[in-house]
Amino acid sequence: MNKLSLFSLSMSFISLMIFWIVLSGFLDVIHISFGVISVASVMYVNYKLKTHRFFKDDMDDLSELRFGWAVYYFFWMAGQIILAGFHVLNIIIRVKMPIKTAIITFKADLPSAHAKMILGNSITLTPGTLTLDIQGDQFTVHALDEFSYKGIISDDMPKQVLRLFSSEDRQVVSDVKVTFKKSIV
Amino acid sequence: MSELQIILSVFLIVSGILLMLVGSIGILRLPDFFSRTHAVSKSDTLGIICVIFGLIIYEGFTQSSLKLFLIILFIVLSNPVGSHALGRAALKKGLTPFFSSDEKEEDKL
Numbered sequence: 001m002n003k004l005s006l007f008s009l010s011m012s013f014i015s016l017m018i019f020w021i022v023l024s025g026f027l028d029v030i031h032i033s034f035g036v037i038s039v040a041s042v043m044y045v046n047y048k049l050k051t052h053r054f055f056k057d058d059m060d061d062l063s064e065l066r067f068g069w070a071v072y073y074f075f076w077m078a079g080q081i082i083l084a085g086f087h088v089l090n091i092i093i094r095v096k097m098p099i100k101t102a103i104i105t106f107k108a109d110l111p112s113a114h115a116k117m118i119l120g121n122s123i124t125l126t127p128g129t130l131t132l133d134i135q136g137d138q139f140t141v142h143a144l145d146e147f148s149y150k151g152i153i154s155d156d157m158p159k160q161v162l163r164l165f166s167s168e169d170r171q172v173v174s175d176v177k178v179t180f181k182k183s184i185v
Numbered sequence: 186m187s188e189l190q191i192i193l194s195v196f197l198i199v200s201g202i203l204l205m206l207v208g209s210i211g212i213l214r215l216p217d218f219f220s221r222t223h224a225v226s227k228s229d230t231l232g233i234i235c236v237i238f239g240l241i242i243y244e245g246f247t248q249s250s251l252k253l254f255l256i257i258l259f260i261v262l263s264n265p266v267g268s269h270a271l272g273r274a275a276l277k278k279g280l281t282p283f284f285s286s287d288e289k290e291e292d293k294l
Binding site for chain 2: 019022023025081082084085088089092093097099101102103120121124125126127128130131132133140142144179180
């Protein structure tokens with residue numbers, strides 16, 4: 001158990017309050033005070049969950065995240081989703097259906113559990129690839145065809161994730177293994 | 186409401202519906218569980234995002250469009266978690282993925 005910082009508490013209060021105002025739409029005193037009461041009770045109920053550490057390198061706020069790159073990453077990710085989405089649609093509506101399913105395992109050298117979470121979610125969000133498992137540094141990914149996993153093994157997407165957290169530029173992905181056959185799994 | 190707004194929103198909503206249709210065809214056509222997960226979760230997400238984005242443009246900048254934007258945000262956050270949980274459960278249970286290379290070799294024999 002560890003204490004939450006004042007910054008983290010006020011950030012979650014502000015974001016929950018914005019959520020309340022967007023949903024209610026009323027800006028008079030009585031509705032805002034109802035909002036403050038509900039936000040305070042939600043934060044009280046969630047306090048134990050937020051102080052619990054699921055991983056050793058967990059962090060309780062986003063102080064390590066570089067927000068300028070986060071905005072860039074959001075738009076880059078949206079572009080990737082649309083590009084890969086049309087690729088998958090193209091595969092499905094083709095008569096021959098040229099899929100070449102593969103399982104890729106690789107090690108990713110990322111600074112924290114959150115960075116791994118972001119990488120795993122980004123892989124799953126991109127059409128054509130699906131994160132099956134993350135054990136420590138070891139990622140297991142299912143891919144529909146070669147175009148889908150090209151961006152991962154060429155270290156393109158993992159480097160973008162690393163740039164969210166630190167300014168160093170190094171190889172993130174190592175020990176890439178691509179499996180096409182049943183016998184090895 | 187301007188003409189351009191209506192044209193853009195109709196275009197986005199129709200293309201979103203078409204994307205969802207192709208995603209549903211993908212469920213029927215693809216060979217095994219893992220590749221079907223690709224079709225369902227991905228094409229459908231893109232389709233739903235397109236439809237809701239079209240509604241946002243139709244609505245203009247109001248409170249409803251902010252709520253619709255929140256829906257997009259929650260879909261984008263929850264969808265990969267859901268499909269990852271399904272895929273991981275299947276892998277842990279010992280479901281072997283279908284490899285299209287295997288099938289081609291069987292054809293040769």
